[in-house]
Amino acid sequence: NFFLKEGVCHDFKFMDQISKLLMFESSKEEPGVLTSLDDYVGRCEPEQKEIYYLVAPSREAALMSPYYEQFKSSDVEVLFLYQTIDDFVMRNVNAFNGRNLVSAETSSVDLNKKDGGEEKDKEGEEASVKLSEDDVKAVCDWLTTALGETRVREVKTTSRLSTSPACVTDHESGAMRRMMKMVDQTNQQQSAALPPQVLEINPDHPIIHTLAAVSKESDNTDAHAVGKLVAEQVLDNALIAAGLIDDPRAMLPRLNSILEATLKK
Numbered sequence: 001n002f003f004l005k006e007g008v009c010h011d012f013k014f015m016d017q018i019s020k021l022l023m024f025e026s027s028k029e030e031p032g033v034l035t036s037l038d039d040y041v042g043r044c045e046p047e048q049k050e051i052y053y054l055v056a057p058s059r060e061a062a063l064m065s066p067y068y069e070q071f072k073s074s075d076v077e078v079l080f081l082y083q084t085i086d087d088f089v090m091r092n093v094n095a096f097n098g099r100n101l102v103s104a105e106t107s108s109v110d111l112n113k114k115d116g117g118e119e120k121d122k123e124g125e126e127a128s129v130k131l132s133e134d135d136v137k138a139v140c141d142w143l144t145t146a147l148g149e150t151r152v153r154e155v156k157t158t159s160r161l162s163t164s165p166a167c168v169t170d171h172e173s174g175a176m177r178r179m180m181k182m183v184d185q186t187n188q189q190q191s192a193a194l195p196p197q198v199l200e201i202n203p204d205h206p207i208i209h210t211l212a213a214v215s216k217e218s219d220n221t222d223a224h225a226v227g228k229l230v231a232e233q234v235l236d237n238a239l240i241a242a243g244l245i246d247d248p249r250a251m252l253p254r255l256n257s258i259l260e261a262t263l264k265k
Contacts (some may be wrong), residue, residue: 005089019093020052024053025080027071035079037096043077051096053079053242054104057088067104067162068240072109073162078104107169107198107240110160131203135212142215143199146228147235151196158200159172168197168238194244199235207234220244225263 007018023034026044040051052071056062062080063072071078081087090101102109131139140155147155161167201208207230214227233254239245 002083002085005083005085007199008089009085015093021177022093024086024091025082027063027068027078027080037110040077043096047095048076049080049099050102051099051105052102052109053081053086053090055081056189057243065104066161066238068169069102069162069164070109070111070160071104076111085115099168105167105169107200110158117228127186127205129209131209131212136203139203139208139212139215140201143201143211143231146224146231147199149196151232151235152199155199157203160200161202163205164202164238164241165257166199166201166234166238168235168242168244169200170198179231193237197235201234210211226258229261233258242255 002021004018004021008015011018020038021037025031025033026035026040027201028037032039035052044051045244054062054064054065054067058149059080059082062068062078068078070076081090090103095101095103126253136157140157143155144152156169158169211227211231212225217223233251238252240248
């Protein structure tokens with residue numbers, strides 16, 4: 001299977017034929033069972049014009065990924081890719097049988113719009129109190145300021161998340177970044193710093209509700225200090241989910257500060 005993937009990346013003449021032989025795990029199949037792109041197309045709805053895939057270290061990581069949440073709730077199949085080369089394979093193939101290959105991490109993926117844009121309550125839960133438009137704008141503005149322009153270039157809301165507070169989108173591939181880092185180390189060059197990210201927040205999540213309340217407390221410096229720590233952790237958690245954190249140990253002092261602030265309450 002690895003040699004087929006290598007062939008797809010190098011043999012453009014026979015790419016279409018080779019791509020039919022590629023096999024991946026799928027959210028619709030049992031663990032360890034591989035499926036082809038043809039099998040995927042045969043199972044999806046006729047109106048679905050994309051083949052969705054998600055790069056993750058393992059099946060467990062893929063199932064827990066914030067990028068998988070909307071696919072699970074909408075019962076849309078996703079191919080799970082575990083090898084670094086898989087990301088390059090999908091970018092090279094680009095389309096199969098008239099359907100574009102689309103990463104689940106892409107910001108344009110919004111299955112809720114395809115359902116008519118209606119918001120669905122979480123199964124088994126009552127609808128939560130919604131933030132007003134003013135509150136949503138205020139917390140996005142506050143997060144943008146708290147995180148700083150070196151870490152985020154935009155903060156906006158999304159309807160793609162159900163259980164996670166946030167995710168980053170339109171980012172460079174985690175696999176690509178790891179590959180470039182290896183090249184830099186080989187050439188004894190310093191790796192490029194992570195560029196500012198687009199942070200998409202879930203306005204229905206309790207953490208975002210709490211940060212929205214913090215953003216209103218203009219006179220409470222302690223609340224803002226803790227809120228900033230939480231905001232930074234929310235962003236780092238999103239970066240971990242995207243595979244963009246090089247060394248998670250750097251966040252340990254912040255996590256200890258958050259724990260200390262929590263125990264003081």
